[in-house]
Amino acid sequence: MVEPAIDDLSILASFREEKTREQAFTQLVRKYQQRLYWHVRRMVVEHEDANDILQNVFIKVWKNLSEFREEANLYTWLYRIATNESLTWIEQQKKRSSISLSNDDNTLANKLEAQKGFDANKLEWRLQQAIQSLPDKQRVVFNLRYYDEMPYEKMSEILSTSVGALKASYHHAVKKVEAFLVNI
Amino acid sequence: MQEQNKILDELESMGSTLGNISRGMPFTVPEHYFNELPEQMLIHVLEENIISDLPKSMPFNVPKEYFNTLPAQLLEVVKQNEKPKAKIIPLKRNLWYNMRIAAAAVLLLAAGTGIFHFTQQQNSFEKQFAALPNEAVKEYAQQNMLDLPNTNMGVTANTMTATLTEEEITNYLDETGWQ
Numbered sequence: 001m002v003e004p005a006i007d008d009l010s011i012l013a014s015f016r017e018e019k020t021r022e023q024a025f026t027q028l029v030r031k032y033q034q035r036l037y038w039h040v041r042r043m044v045v046e047h048e049d050a051n052d053i054l055q056n057v058f059i060k061v062w063k064n065l066s067e068f069r070e071e072a073n074l075y076t077w078l079y080r081i082a083t084n085e086s087l088t089w090i091e092q093q094k095k096r097s098s099i100s101l102s103n104d105d106n107t108l109a110n111k112l113e114a115q116k117g118f119d120a121n122k123l124e125w126r127l128q129q130a131i132q133s134l135p136d137k138q139r140v141v142f143n144l145r146y147y148d149e150m151p152y153e154k155m156s157e158i159l160s161t162s163v164g165a166l167k168a169s170y171h172h173a174v175k176k177v178e179a180f181l182v183n184i
Numbered sequence: 185m186q187e188q189n190k191i192l193d194e195l196e197s198m199g200s201t202l203g204n205i206s207r208g209m210p211f212t213v214p215e216h217y218f219n220e221l222p223e224q225m226l227i228h229v230l231e232e233n234i235i236s237d238l239p240k241s242m243p244f245n246v247p248k249e250y251f252n253t254l255p256a257q258l259l260e261v262v263k264q265n266e267k268p269k270a271k272i273i274p275l276k277r278n279l280w281y282n283m284r285i286a287a288a289a290v291l292l293l294a295a296g297t298g299i300f301h302f303t304q305q306q307n308s309f310e311k312q313f314a315a316l317p318n319e320a321v322k323e324y325a326q327q328n329m330l331d332l333p334n335t336n337m338g339v340t341a342n343t344m345t346a347t348l349t350e351e352e353i354t355n356y357l358d359e360t361g362w363q
Binding site: 047055124145150 | 187188191195198200201202205206207208209210211212213214217218221222223225226228229230232233
């Protein structure tokens with residue numbers, strides 16, 4: 001995945017100018033869309049859900065980028081929005097499932113098994129199953145560290161949690177994932 | 185790259201084998217999704233912008249003092265359309281009263297039924313009696329003459345013999361051994 005070499009400050013400056021706002025926005029989307037997409041997709045599994053959430057993320061970006069403080073990191077800010085949107089969506093789905101009188105098997109685990117090409121015998125699919133078995137926030141920590149290779153300090157800004165707590169959470173997550181893979 | 189090495193070292197330090205697993209995602213993405221997303225997002229946010237920029241005030245005129253006078257007007261209309269209420273007799277309060285009425289109705293019904301049946305019997309008896317042949321009635325009356333109380337039934341020997349012929353009297357006397 002090749003990202004345009006446009007720095008965040010230039011994007012922000014262009015966005016503040018009405019004439020170049022739309023162009024800046026398009027550049028921003030192009031730069032961060034894949035990272036944000038996969039971050040969301042790993043949380044919610046289905047493409048359609050990930051697409052909905054991602055669009056909500058970029059709408060919020062459009063509405064609030066003018067007030068964004070340049071001393072903060074744009075990348076961190078974007079990830080924070082995407083993480084919050086994903087976790088909120090998951091909570092809403094859980095509430096709907098608990099209220100629903102029907103025998104709703106539309107859990108993330110079931111959605112994973114419904115994915116095109118799913119094969120429980122393949123390690124990459126079993127790894128996804130293991131990750132889906134983690135609690136939501138712990139899953140975020142694991143994904144950000146394991147897949148996005150995010151430093152704990154950056155993660156701390158995104159999740160408003162101490163570095164120590166995040167390290168502990170990640171270590172526990174790794175143990176759980178391994179235990180899951182061994183037990184299958 | 186630096187961070188990647190840190191992560192691999194971290195996993196190794198935990199004794200984990202996850203560092204040896206491929207981190208490629210097995211999920212599929214629709215073709216051209218990332219090519220089209222930026223333009224789609226722009227269209228989307230501009231539409232949102234247009235909608236949010238639309239004025240929310242209503243361009244319609246409202247007559248002066250309309251909302252001030254409306255409550256009183258409505259009350260007037262409601263009063264005019266109000267129909268006289270029918271007297272409602274709640275059953276629960278007059279339960280004893282209703283029970284007495286019901287008992288009287290049952291009594292009347294029973295009495296009426298009894299009278300009806302009695303009347304029916306009478307009529308029935310008269311009808312049956314009228315249907316009897318005269319010969320049978322006479323025979324019965326003759327056979328049971330001695331059973332009748334000795335009351336004046338308006339029939340005397342003179343009235344009876346007045347209707348009989350001499351031949352009939354003679355025959356009777358012969359049959360009964362009186363001659």
